[in-house]
Amino acid sequence: MAQQFPPQKQERQPGKEHVMDPIPQFINPNYKPADKLRGKVALVTGGDSGIGRAVVIYFAKEGATIAFTYVKGREDKDAVDTLKLINEAKTGDSQDPLAVPTDLGYDENCKKVVDEVVGKYGRIDILVNNAAEQYTSKSVEEIDEKWLDRVFRTNIYSHFFLTRHALKHMKEGSSIICTTSVNAYKGNTTLIDYTSTKGAIVSFIRALALQLADKNIRVNGVAPGPVWTPLIPSSFHEEKTSKFGSECPMNRAGQPYEIAPSFVFLACEDSSYYTGQVLHPNGGMIVNA
Template sequence: MPFPLRATISFSSRSPLKLLLHFSSVQYLKARPPFSSPPATPSLFSRMASGGQTFTFPAQKQDKQPGKEHIMDPLPQATSDDYKPANKLQGKVALVTGGDSGIGRAVCHCFVQEGATVAFTYLKSEEDKDANDTLELLRKSKRDGAKDPIAVPADLGYEENCRKVVEEVVNAYGRIDILVNNAAEQYERPCITEITEEQLDRMFRTNIISFFLVTKFALKHMKEGSCIINTTSVNAYKGHKQLLDYTATKGAIVAFTRALALHLAEKGIRVNGVAPGPIWTPLIPSSMKEEEVANFGKGVPMGRAAQPIEVAPSYVFLASTPDAAYITGQVIHPNGTFIILLIICLNYICSIDFKIVNTGGVIVNG
């Protein structure tokens, strides 16, 4: 028979966990973002977290995934005059999936500013306007010596489409030095019984199968010193009760990143991930209820969601050989301290002395 256990836990008024929860509830770490806003959105950051208050988005809802950036209010911030490029990616060729909007657009723009030649994918007929806006932005920011950016329409949930994307990029540029697997969808469902097989298949095809397939074809054109960066999510670590299938795909991306890093280490190709917290992207109004959009990001200790430009430099760091040459198999967490909260809780709970009492073979807490 299993040994009957009962774990009884009590917290003092100044225990680390209570202090942690206190800091979270009063949003102790509220701070102004590090970037000032560009001319196109002069009041965005001043509206966010100003005066020690959390930022509230206007209630809004889009009816279809993956969402459209150009109709969001406020527009997500993909650029900043405060970002200072240093030619870290000069001469590199990058392919970014899902680069038409959100984090993908900000990553593409930072890469171009750093001297890279950039290609990105988008979903045709659903994201045409956003893709054209991104192309225009990249062309204006292109550095001397870099080739013109290209946008490749493709539904990456299917192997043949992934192969064609890689072929088009290689035909245009000759190789791929940086691959960013970033395409994603998400659907909020209150109960697992509402997730259809069709939705589950679509979610996994877009969010993780495409990562496998694009990587498989791109590797033929990637040499030693190249790198792969996969976009996962804070939800892979903390979970999300209404994004079950999305969370499962993001957890799979973390495992894929670690395994692929081991697989490619001998070839000199680095593989890392970025796990953003709540970021203001088209996925939010296209998957959440209006009232949830209005309060998006308020649960973060910093008191707000982030803008894409606040995440994109993480990708630049991982793509830069001088900065990250010895970093592989890792995940960066730009999430407003979400993971810090989880780690502190876990460390504290693991340090607790458990009292063992008879409970009939069931492990419970106090």
């Protein structure tokens, strides 16, 4: 497989976007917004970097008021940079953005996030469950209870916690969007715990969509393929990072700006007949969706 990126490794998660080489591309300069989310309030977890950063910027360009979460201490600079980018992208009638530091793996923290967002903006129209972490393992025997609990708390418990608190403040026509992964469909030998959480997210989407259909609150998901985000250098060794994305039929990793339009579509009225569905921007990988 050919080299895609300079070899690099970050020792801890969450990864830092501002030290990556190259910096992920979070906006397509040719993107033409059309006020698709004007007047909406969106809460996006993990919105400081990677796919989350692209999503909040695109949402802001479409007129939404933005709140996002990040991990205090590790992602402070990325969060500040993203706040600046949102302020540059937002339209005149949207409110100032809000960045909330938290650990989403615990119910009380998720409630505090929702309460802060609702306290500032009065409601939530769009909830994007996006934050995730992943660690490689050579065997399932390496994955102990502490490790498993941490990954499941961030990747799927948070979806339950945030959704149950946010629903109290969501009205008919609201949208919930969850980030899953191509790994939920094809599997991954070195990411078995991460892949399991992403499969759980697919089932969560399908079941919750049925539960909320009579309330006209739509629940959908996005299953990206390999995308150049801070999760990559903070998960893999230098050689694997350098070749990341080569396995795709398109022979490259995606950029966050190539994923964000799927979230815009699912958040706006263009997708009014979509619920319980997952979109697959994955570089040409064929999945049984």
